[in-house]
Amino acid sequence: xxxxxxxxxxxxxxxxxxxxxxxxxxxxxxxxxxxxxxxxxxxxxxxxxxxxxxxxxxxxxxxxxxxxxxxxxxxxxxxxxxxxxxxxxxxxxxxxxxxxxxxxxxxxxxxxxxxxxxxxxxxxxxxxxxxxxxxxxxxxxxxxxxxxxxxxxxxxxxxxxxxxxxxxxxxxxxxxxxxxxxxxxxxxxxxxxxxxxxxxxxxxxxxxxxxxxxxxxxxxxxxxxxxxxxxxxxxxxxxxxxxxxxxxxxxxxxxxxxxxxxxxxxxxxxxxxxxxxxxxxxxxxxxxxxxxxxxxxxxxxxxxxxxxxxxxxxxxxxxxxxxxxxxxxxxxxxxxxxxxxxxxxxxxxxxxxxxxxxxxxxxxxxxxxxxxxxxxxxxxxxxxxxxxxxxxxxxxxxxxxxxxxxxxxxxxxxxxxxxxxxxxxxxxxxxxxxxxxxxxxxxxxxxxxxxxxxxxxxxxxxxxxxxxxxxxxxxxxxxxxxxxxxxxxxxxxxxxxxxxxxxxxxxxxxxxxxxxxxxxxxxxxxxxxxxxxxxxxxxxxxxxxxxxxxxxxxxxxxxxxxxxxxxxxxxxxxxxxxxxxxxxxxxxxxxxxxxxxxxxxxxxxxxxxxxxxxxxxxxxxxxxxxxxxxxxxxxxxxxxxxxxxxxxxxxxxxx
Numbered sequence: 001x002x003x004x005x006x007x008x009x010x011x012x013x014x015x016x017x018x019x020x021x022x023x024x025x026x027x028x029x030x031x032x033x034x035x036x037x038x039x040x041x042x043x044x045x046x047x048x049x050x051x052x053x054x055x056x057x058x059x060x061x062x063x064x065x066x067x068x069x070x071x072x073x074x075x076x077x078x079x080x081x082x083x084x085x086x087x088x089x090x091x092x093x094x095x096x097x098x099x100x101x102x103x104x105x106x107x108x109x110x111x112x113x114x115x116x117x118x119x120x121x122x123x124x125x126x127x128x129x130x131x132x133x134x135x136x137x138x139x140x141x142x143x144x145x146x147x148x149x150x151x152x153x154x155x156x157x158x159x160x161x162x163x164x165x166x167x168x169x170x171x172x173x174x175x176x177x178x179x180x181x182x183x184x185x186x187x188x189x190x191x192x193x194x195x196x197x198x199x200x201x202x203x204x205x206x207x208x209x210x211x212x213x214x215x216x217x218x219x220x221x222x223x224x225x226x227x228x229x230x231x232x233x234x235x236x237x238x239x240x241x242x243x244x245x246x247x248x249x250x251x252x253x254x255x256x257x258x259x260x261x262x263x264x265x266x267x268x269x270x271x272x273x274x275x276x277x278x279x280x281x282x283x284x285x286x287x288x289x290x291x292x293x294x295x296x297x298x299x300x301x302x303x304x305x306x307x308x309x310x311x312x313x314x315x316x317x318x319x320x321x322x323x324x325x326x327x328x329x330x331x332x333x334x335x336x337x338x339x340x341x342x343x344x345x346x347x348x349x350x351x352x353x354x355x356x357x358x359x360x361x362x363x364x365x366x367x368x369x370x371x372x373x374x375x376x377x378x379x380x381x382x383x384x385x386x387x388x389x390x391x392x393x394x395x396x397x398x399x400x401x402x403x404x405x406x407x408x409x410x411x412x413x414x415x416x417x418x419x420x421x422x423x424x425x426x427x428x429x430x431x432x433x434x435x436x437x438x439x440x441x442x443x444x445x446x447x448x449x450x451x452x453x454x455x456x457x458x459x460x461x462x463x464x465x466x467x468x469x470x471x472x473x474x475x476x477x478x479x480x481x482x483x484x485x486x487x488x489x490x491x492x493x494x495x496x497x498x499x500x501x502x503x504x505x506x507x508x509x510x511x512x513x514x515x516x517x518x519x520x521x522x523x524x525x526x527x528x529x530x531x532x533x534x535x536x537x538x539x540x541x542x543x544x545x546x547x548x549x550x551x552x553x554x555x556x557x558x559x560x561x562x563x564x565x566x567x568x569x570x571x572x573x574x575x576x577x578x579x580x581x582x583x584x585x586x587x588x589x590x591x592x593x594x595x596x597x598x599x600x601x602x603x604x605x606x607x608x609x610x611x612x613x614x615x616x617x618x619x620x621x622x623x624x625x626x627x628x629x630x631x632x633x634x635x636x637x638x639x640x641x642x643x644x645x646x647x648x649x650x651x652x653x654x655x
Contacts (some may be wrong), residue, residue, distance in 0.1 A: 005086035089591030288524035333563025344554035344584025357521025358536025390514025552606030
């Protein structure tokens with residue numbers, strides 16, 4: 001299990017520790033329950049550390065039993081989505097409980113100060129202490145898992161749960177103990193790191209999981225020694241690269257000094273996965289037995305017309321805030337379509353879609369303002385460049401799949417954010433303005449003054465782009481290319497034996513999804529007329545995949561539902577929130593909903609709608625025929641579901 005929320009849980013416990021040192025209160029991460037419990041009036045470091053780690057132990061056991069234990073036989077996508085739901089939840093709860101932002105005034109030092117001179121370079125003493133702690137913990141873990149009965153039982157259960165049961169070991173108990181140990185260790189690590197760096201914020205600290213995963217991958221996810229050595233090496237190389245990049249004159253000015261440092265884990269991840277991965281899974285690979293149901297689009301014009309007409313009427317007759325909410329939902333639905341193509345149709349879990357969107361927006365701004373290329377040529381060129389970037393990331397990810405691909409793409413998103421969005425020479429994203437679009441001399445910009453703000457003309461243009469994209473994706477789903485993609489999703493080895501070029505199919509899907517995400521990023525830039533790095537963070541990409549999975553990641557209807565549920569969209573406006581703005585409470589609720597959906601119903605809301613429609617149709621047909629026919633949901637496993645996808649029939653095929 002790769003838990004993307006591991007750093008987020010540690011981040012929350014670190015907030016709890018430093019808040020308890022300040023006030024003596026324990027802040028619980030459960031919305032709807034009392035947020036504070038008074039523990040002690042004058043807390044010591046030992047008291048706060050002990051209570052915080054006890055909370056971490058409880059959270060580790062709860063996460064295992066309530067979330068990942070029910071998902072132990074689910075596809076990698078469901079487990080990734082559940083961990084993303086946890087990340088969204090803890091990030092949002094930390095923002096709500098602690099009002100976000102790292103407070104340096106409450107972060108005290110836990111390790112001795114001082115420094116040591118090595119080759120003319122001053123190295124803080126606390127770095128050596130941290131390294132010593134890491135080595136000592138690694139040695140202890142190696143001894144436990146090599147020589148103790150518990151360690152041997154854990155390794156046996158990881159290889160074969162049934163075999164462990166026959167030997168008298170409970171995989172549930174083993175799993176709980178390991179999750180507790182991992183969560184406590186992660187929380188203690190974040191507390192010590194934050195006390196040294198003095199930097200604590202919900203998103204940045206949560207992303208510490210990226211370099212940690214890079215080290216774990218170099219260790220083969222099996223060696224404590226190699227993982228520790230890789231972690232220390234990555235940290236030292238990052239520091240050396242940062243120091244060298246500041247002093248070296250030959251490094252191009254467009255590369256930010258901290259960008260190489262932050263992008264280094266991504267390069268390590270790509271190298272490790274390229275060496276260890278295979279173009280095709282071997283015979284020992286586990287075939288996923290449950291895939292999200294992907295209905296074949298039928299009567300697309302009749303299905304798209306009602307919501308399109310409703311959106312057009314809303315843009316023309318409703319007030320400006322409603323127009324903003326509708327446009328935000330439509331652009332979010334467009335970017336969600338890129339996840340439907342890549343994740344829903346091909347099974348490639350990508351967490352870099354918003355990075356591609358931001359890349360297209362930044363390129364459009366550069367071409368329009370610095371080069372003088374007018375609309376619509378600037379966005380078209382930008383989208384083409386984004387497609388190339390998507391294929392580049394896809395090329396590095398051809399040899400991996402499932403969890404490891406998710407790790408690679410989140411690393412790619414961090415690298416793009418560090419190297420491109422934060423580059424001063426490239427202009428960066430922050431404050432980048434995009435000239436108002438004009439088509440045949442007609443201003444189709446979004447902003448205006450007074451009640452005319454958020455002009456309907458731009459909304460209609462976005463609606464046209466969305467409808468055309470929906471039609472293209474639906475035709476793609478029904479075409480031979482779409483069938484090849486579904487075959488790759490179901491079983492790569494079987495698809496290859498049938499003549500499908502698996503690598504080419506994946507690259508094509510990456511290109512198409514990058515184009516769609518790029519179009520959405522361009523429209524997002526024209527909507528705001530001023531790009532912001534906050535709009536294209538890794539967290540935004542996680543939230544997008546979460547909402548798409550919640551709506552139904554393998555269906556066009558799922559992208560529509562994701563747009564409606566998007567923060568700042570139609571649902572936000574209906575619930576009384578500010579249109580176009582995110583809500584931390586909404587993020588927390590979305591995270592919880594995502595976890596529940598991944599466990600209970602992986603087909604999402606659109607799958608539930610499709611199941612209800614088929615059940616009602618069968619029931620009415622049986623009533624008209626006068627024959628009592630049992631109503632059964634459509635199967636969507638690897639065999640029956642794959643047959644259903646290829647034929648496009650609403651009833652499951654025989655295995």
